Amino acid sequence: MKNYTIFSFIFVMWILIIIGGGLLVAFTSMISIEGYVTVGPLELYYASIAKALIAIILVIIWVYVLTKIKNWMFHKKIKN
Amino acid sequence: MFDQIVTVILISIVAFFSVYVITPFLIRTLEKRNLTVKDYHRKGGAMIPRPGGPSILIGIIASEITLYAFFPTTAIITIIITTSLAFVVGIIDDRWTFGGWFKPLALAASATPIIFLGAYDSNLAFPLFGSFKIPALYLALIIFIIPITGNTINSIDVLNGVASGFMTIASFALTISLFIMQHYEIAVASLPLGFVSLAFYKYHKFPSKIFPGDSGALTLGAMYGVIAILGHVEIVAAIALLPAVINSFLFLSSVKRVVEHRQIKNPTAVTSDFKLMATSDKDAPITLLRLILAAGPMTEKQIVLVIFKLALFSASLAIITAFMMGIKI
Numbered sequence: 001m002k003n004y005t006i007f008s009f010i011f012v013m014w015i016l017i018i019i020g021g022g023l024l025v026a027f028t029s030m031i032s033i034e035g036y037v038t039v040g041p042l043e044l045y046y047a048s049i050a051k052a053l054i055a056i057i058l059v060i061i062w063v064y065v066l067t068k069i070k071n072w073m074f075h076k077k078i079k080n
Numbered sequence: 081m082f083d084q085i086v087t088v089i090l091i092s093i094v095a096f097f098s099v100y101v102i103t104p105f106l107i108r109t110l111e112k113r114n115l116t117v118k119d120y121h122r123k124g125g126a127m128i129p130r131p132g133g134p135s136i137l138i139g140i141i142a143s144e145i146t147l148y149a150f151f152p153t154t155a156i157i158t159i160i161i162t163t164s165l166a167f168v169v170g171i172i173d174d175r176w177t178f179g180g181w182f183k184p185l186a187l188a189a190s191a192t193p194i195i196f197l198g199a200y201d202s203n204l205a206f207p208l209f210g211s212f213k214i215p216a217l218y219l220a221l222i223i224f225i226i227p228i229t230g231n232t233i234n235s236i237d238v239l240n241g242v243a244s245g246f247m248t249i250a251s252f253a254l255t256i257s258l259f260i261m262q263h264y265e266i267a268v269a270s271l272p273l274g275f276v277s278l279a280f281y282k283y284h285k286f287p288s289k290i291f292p293g294d295s296g297a298l299t300l301g302a303m304y305g306v307i308a309i310l311g312h313v314e315i316v317a318a319i320a321l322l323p324a325v326i327n328s329f330l331f332l333s334s335v336k337r338v339v340e341h342r343q344i345k346n347p348t349a350v351t352s353d354f355k356l357m358a359t360s361d362k363d364a365p366i367t368l369l370r371l372i373l374a375a376g377p378m379t380e381k382q383i384v385l386v387i388f389k390l391a392l393f394s395a396s397l398a399i400i401t402a403f404m405m406g407i408k409i
Contacts, residue, residue, distance in 0.1 A: 003386055007393055014397045017319060018404075026196030027214045035358055045216065047238045052217035067333060074371060 009073050013066065020062045027054050087150045088268055095143035095272035099171045099279035102135040107283070107290050121239065121380050122287060123354050131174045131293025132284065136276055140303060143272035155310045156269055158199040159303060165190030166230055166302030170295030183234070183298070184227040190302065191226035195219060200309050207315065207404035225314065226305045228328075229321070232299030234294060235331060236324040236387075238369055239380050241285035245290055246391045247277040247300045250320040253395030254307060257316045257402035266311035273303050286381050313402070320398035323390040327368035334366040351377050 028051040096285055110116065110129030119128045140163055148156045169186040172178075202218035205211040214221075224227040235244035251274040256269035277300060283289045292300070308317030309343040318325065349359045358370045372378070372386050 003375060003390075006323075006326070006368070006371060006390060009326065010390065010394055010397070013322055013326070014319055014401075017315060018207055018401075021152055021315060022209040025206055025209040025212050028214070048216040051214050052220075055214065055217055066329070070330070070333070074366075080183065 005073055009070065012073075016062060016066060016069075024055055024058055027058070036063055050064060083150070084264075084268070087147065088271065091143045091147045091268070092271055092275050094146045096279045097277035098142045099135050099139035099276050100253055100282065102138055103132065103280065103290060106132060106135045110290070117291065119240070119288065119352060121354070121356060126287070128288050128291050130291040131171065131295045132280060132290040133167055133170055133174070133293055133295025133297075136280055136292065136296045136299050137164065139276040139279065140272055140299065140400060143276070144269065147269060147272075151265070151268075153265060153278040154197050154199050155266060156255060158194055158197050158310065159269060159306050161193040161197075162190055162226065162306045163299055163303040165193070166226065167295050167299040169230075170293065170298035171297075173294040183231060183294070187227035187230045187298065187302065188223045191223050191305075194222050194226075194306065194309055201312055203312065204314060205312055207401050208407055208409050209253050210408055211265055221314070222309055225309060226302050229305030229308070229317075230298040230301035232324045232328050234297040234305070235328050236368070237292060237297045238367075239282055239286075240288040240386055242387055243297050243300065244277045244281040244284040245384070245388055247304065248274055249388065249391040249395050250324075250398075251277060251304060251307075253320040253398045254304070254311075254317055256399055257313055257320075258307075258311050259261050260399065260402040261311075261313065261316075261405055263311045263313070266307060268309065270307045273300065273307065276300075278292060286384065302374075304391065315399050316401050316405070319401050320395050322397070323368060323387060330366045330368060330371070348358055349375060355379050356383060387393075 087215050107129050110131075115129060115131075116127040118125050141160055144156050144160050148160075166187055169183060169190055170185075173183060200218070200222060202215045203211040203213050204218065204221075212409050233243055233247060236246060250269065255267050255270045255274055258264075258270060280292065280296070284292060304317065304321070308314050347359055347361075347364040348356045351357055355372060355377040356369075356379075358373040364370070368387070368390075369383065372383055378386075
């Protein structure tokens with residue numbers, strides 16, 4: 001099993017996707033914008049933009065964490 | 081129920097045998113027109129016909145039209161149009177080499193029929209935690225998904241049989257996941273992708289008789305992306321594709337820019353006994369292939385087997401994820 005670091009990395013990515021999804025749902029479900037605009041669909045639109053921003057920030061954090069894990073797991077292999 | 085089973089069997093047969101029968105004709109036609117490329121990993125450097133995209137597209141269109149005759153839906157039209165547009169992008173890139181940004185931008189444009197035909201739902205579903213609605217972000221996501229899946233499959237098409245074999249495993253995992261999640265209509269529409277890939281693998285596996293080229297790889301990747309969107313299984317689809325995603329991720333994090341793979345240094349070298357080994361060139365990008373070869377030189381068949389084992393592992397995780405979609409905590 002020479003390549004099981006790659007299998008482990010896939011497994012870690014899977015766990016990160018599930019945790020990341022959970023955080024995304026948890027953070028974005030709290031958002032609802034009311035009282036600033038009078039028209040209903042516009043409120044939904046602003047809420048959607050806020051959710052999009054949170055999602056993008058979480059994805060950037062997700063990629064950063066994944067890069068750190070990649071460097072740690074494949075350190076020896078990459079060095080070779 | 082009986083009608084549906086007959087339809088499933090019929091479209092599977094049409095998808096598989098249209099590619100199985102047409103590809104030998106395509107091979108001969110490409111050879112006659114001298115549309116061949118050198119297989120650098122093969123002893124003697126055999127000239128291999130390319131691209132195999134036309135037979136892949138014919139298989140997909142023939143089977144999807146057959147399905148449409150029984151169950152006319154917008155989803156099938158969307159699959160046919162988007163996949164065909166991705167094929168056009170691929171065939172242009174097969175004939176003329178463009179810069180690294182051409183394919184992502186052109187593939188993004190080929191995703192627009194999904195938006196115009198309204199064949200999507202802006203809910204993004206996650207396992208265990210439910211889904212969330214993101215109308216603004218989801219439109220951008222559609223534009224991103226098709227270039228990502230297309231280029232991801234294209235970037236893994238580096239050895240005999242990898243792209244078609246990998247796509248066979250990933251797409252059948254996606255179909256099983258769609259059935260588990262009870263999205264039957266899209267599950268049936270996704271079947272041709274697996275059977276077309278399987279039939280093409282017969283000619284693409286080591287020693288390859290034909291290469292899919294950009295037109296083949298982008299067609300397969302784009303259809304995979306459309307199915308992920310239409311079936312609301314974006315996360316499951318991404319998980320089934322993880323080995324190819326890792327390949328792109330490693331490549332981009334080492335090259336640090338979007339670049340055509342033909343413009344970068346080869347991360348592997350061939351030994352005197354025609355095994356592949358990781359190059360010691362510091363400027364060559366880190367790829368999945370290079371990581372696999374870090375263990376030592378291997379034959380092409382051995383590497384392909386490792387990639388298929390990784391694909392099967394990811395496919396299992398994707399199917400487990402599909403089961404987890406039904407659980408809420």
